[in-house]
Amino acid sequence: MRNLILILCLAPRSVPLAAIAAWIYLPKYPAEKLAHEDSAPLLDRHGCAIDDIAGPDGTRSRWVPIDELPPHVAEAFVAAEDRRFHDHPGVDPRSAIRAVRDNLTGRRTGASTLAMQVVRLVEPRPRTLLSKLRESVLAIRLERTIGRRGVLEQYVNRAPFGNRVTGIEAAAQLYFAKPARDLSIAEAAYLAALPHAPTRLNPYRSERAVRRQRRILRGMELGPCEYARAIQEPLRLAPSDRARLARHLPRRPGRTTIDLELQEQVEGILRAHLRGLAERHVTAAAAVVLDAESGEVLVMAGGTTWVNAASARRGPGSTVKPFAYALAFEDGRSPEGLVLDEPVHFETPSGDYAPRNYDGICRGPVTLRTALASSLNVPAVRIVHEIGPARLHDLLVAMGWPLDRGPEHYGLGLVLGDGETTLLALATSYAALARDGLWRPARFDFADVPARRVISPSAAKAVLDVLSDDAARASGFGRGSALALPAFAKTGTSPDFRDNWCVGGTRRRIVAVWAGNLDGSPMRGVSGITGAAPMWRDILLLLGPEEWRARGAESTVPRAEPRGFDILHPNDWDIFYVDPSRPAAFQTLGFSATAPARWFVDGEEVAGRWPLRRGTHDLTAVGPGGERARRRFRVD
Numbered sequence: 001m002r003n004l005i006l007i008l009c010l011a012p013r014s015v016p017l018a019a020i021a022a023w024i025y026l027p028k029y030p031a032e033k034l035a036h037e038d039s040a041p042l043l044d045r046h047g048c049a050i051d052d053i054a055g056p057d058g059t060r061s062r063w064v065p066i067d068e069l070p071p072h073v074a075e076a077f078v079a080a081e082d083r084r085f086h087d088h089p090g091v092d093p094r095s096a097i098r099a100v101r102d103n104l105t106g107r108r109t110g111a112s113t114l115a116m117q118v119v120r121l122v123e124p125r126p127r128t129l130l131s132k133l134r135e136s137v138l139a140i141r142l143e144r145t146i147g148r149r150g151v152l153e154q155y156v157n158r159a160p161f162g163n164r165v166t167g168i169e170a171a172a173q174l175y176f177a178k179p180a181r182d183l184s185i186a187e188a189a190y191l192a193a194l195p196h197a198p199t200r201l202n203p204y205r206s207e208r209a210v211r212r213q214r215r216i217l218r219g220m221e222l223g224p225c226e227y228a229r230a231i232q233e234p235l236r237l238a239p240s241d242r243a244r245l246a247r248h249l250p251r252r253p254g255r256t257t258i259d260l261e262l263q264e265q266v267e268g269i270l271r272a273h274l275r276g277l278a279e280r281h282v283t284a285a286a287a288v289v290l291d292a293e294s295g296e297v298l299v300m301a302g303g304t305t306w307v308n309a310a311s312a313r314r315g316p317g318s319t320v321k322p323f324a325y326a327l328a329f330e331d332g333r334s335p336e337g338l339v340l341d342e343p344v345h346f347e348t349p350s351g352d353y354a355p356r357n358y359d360g361i362c363r364g365p366v367t368l369r370t371a372l373a374s375s376l377n378v379p380a381v382r383i384v385h386e387i388g389p390a391r392l393h394d395l396l397v398a399m400g401w402p403l404d405r406g407p408e409h410y411g412l413g414l415v416l417g418d419g420e421t422t423l424l425a426l427a428t429s430y431a432a433l434a435r436d437g438l439w440r441p442a443r444f445d446f447a448d449v450p451a452r453r454v455i456s457p458s459a460a461k462a463v464l465d466v467l468s469d470d471a472a473r474a475s476g477f478g479r480g481s482a483l484a485l486p487a488f489a490k491t492g493t494s495p496d497f498r499d500n501w502c503v504g505g506t507r508r509r510i511v512a513v514w515a516g517n518l519d520g521s522p523m524r525g526v527s528g529i530t531g532a533a534p535m536w537r538d539i540l541l542l543l544g545p546e547e548w549r550a551r552g553a554e555s556t557v558p559r560a561e562p563r564g565f566d567i568l569h570p571n572d573w574d575i576f577y578v579d580p581s582r583p584a585a586f587q588t589l590g591f592s593a594t595a596p597a598r599w600f601v602d603g604e605e606v607a608g609r610w611p612l613r614r615g616t617h618d619l620t621a622v623g624p625g626g627e628r629a630r631r632r633f634r635v636d
């Protein structure tokens with residue numbers, strides 16, 4: 001009887017408390033708020049992953065179920081963000097009391113559990129006391145609705161990891177070039193450190209994340225041997241080359257025309273040459289490789305994370321000249337006809353204009369073949385004076401050159417590079433020469449874009465013939481220069497050595513190379529023939545002998561005298577990465593040398609392409625005369 005009286009007395013007071021508890025605990029967290037959408041993949045022409053297209057929030061993400069991750073990934077995030085995760089219902093009263101006490105004493109500590117952080121990520125709101133109370137209620141509902149494993153899955157897939165990636169899978173691909181399921185204990189702890197302060201702990205800017213990783217490892221339940229191995233494991237961050245490339249590609253999901261393997265090889269060639277040009281103040285290079293017939297962009301290499309050097313406007317130097325001569329050939333001039341290479345003055349609206357040759361020498365009457373192949377300035381200006389600068393201007397604009405002023409602004413100097421263009425536009429224009437005067441825009445998809453005629457077939461063929469003539473280049477460049485391949489080629493250098501170029505190729509492939517400095521500062525006496533041309537040559541050699549077979553009897557150029565036997569690719573101590581997300585058939589490495597060679601990796605002879613295998617490897621090439629060249633490279 002006494003207990004019954006006590007219950008009746010307390011019941012009215014307990015009703016509000018029970019109602020509040022029921023309001024907090026019984027409703028489920030709305031499932032529709034937990035819906036997610038993966039980033040759309042950006043692929044190369046073979047279906048290999050390049051990057052993910054950023055979502056509406058500007059980040060890249062890819063959802064991975066928690067059951068597909070190794071246990072130490074979840075343990076690392078629990079140790080980093082919520083050590084009592086398994087002991088509370090979504091809100092940790094002990095941590096909340098400690099946080100209130102610390103804040104009253106001037107120390108700022110947090111009490112957010114993983115469930116509360118998930119709620120904040122799903123439903124962002126201002127950081128106020130009322131918001132904290134609401135987050136606490138929703139965190140309890142969330143954990144009751146999806147369980148602790150569900151909370152962990154939500155957090156590791158929604159947490160920000162900096163550099164515009166969200167979630168553990170995208171972070172593992174960016175920072176370690178591997179799927180999250182393959183993360184080691186040390187790598188998992190390192191990534192678990194980043195969501196705490198993604199900007200301040202940015203791995204590409206500071207070592208702070210390593211210090212936080214050590215604290216997380218100490219908080220994980222690791223045995224002595226596991227802890228020792230994790231502490232000693234070196235962390236090798238993957239280069240962000242693909243992320244940089246992807247930022248420069250059209251942001252449309254699906255397959256692009258890029259050949260990722262060829263892209264990586266071309267970038268290796270550019271890096272190797274830049275090391276040799278560093279003391280001459282050449283800090284940047286870019287290259288574009290086009291399929292000449294279709295206009296598909298196979299390679300767009302070079303630049304930095306935010307600057308795409310292939311699309312930057314630069315002074316093109318003498319690479320304009322072939323188009324002026326093409327117009328002259330259309331008017332009936334012949335490559336064997338004569339033009340005067342003698343001092344001349346032209347009256348222009350801005351005053352007297354007296355062009356000079358690069359070497360300061362005038363050669364008297366020369367053939368148009370010699371004048372173009374040797375890149376003589378005075379004859380080129382005479383030709384433009386004859387045909388009219390407006391015609392050259394209109395032709396360049398028709399081929400996509402970004403000339404934003406009228407022809408009167410550029411005048412006769414347009415033929416010497418007074419306008420601006422981009423490496424991509426330049427490559428596309430030379431592809432029109434390879435198509436006998438039919439121009440089509442460069443493209444990154446496989447849509448069929450109709451070509452339109454900009455140059456007559458006879459004029460385009462005449463220009464190609466001249467640009468393939470090593471003998472005609474002798475006056476300006478000597479015989480057997482870097483251009484002496486069975487291909488057509490033209491170099492260019494802008495005033496003050498700020499930019500140099502080399503562009504050309506075959507009827508199958510167009511290669512365009514730019515070298516200089518992204519800030520526009522001048523190089524130290526580097527011209528197109530000494531800067532960009534050797535890179536252009538090595539890229540063409542990389543493309544293989546099928547390029548020369550494609551030209552067949554059309555080539556009027558004898559093969560260049562062989563250079564000393566050497567390996568062109570890979571360079572010494574290049575690093576390659578095994579990417580488990582790519583098909584195994586494309587996890588291979590191709591080798592190239594200055595002559596046919598037999599290849600040995602770690603002493604074993606290999607034929608064709610070598611399947612990537614992690615570790616440090618010795619590469620030996622044996623030339624046709626027994627010459628040997630060696631490289632060492634690493635696969636991570």
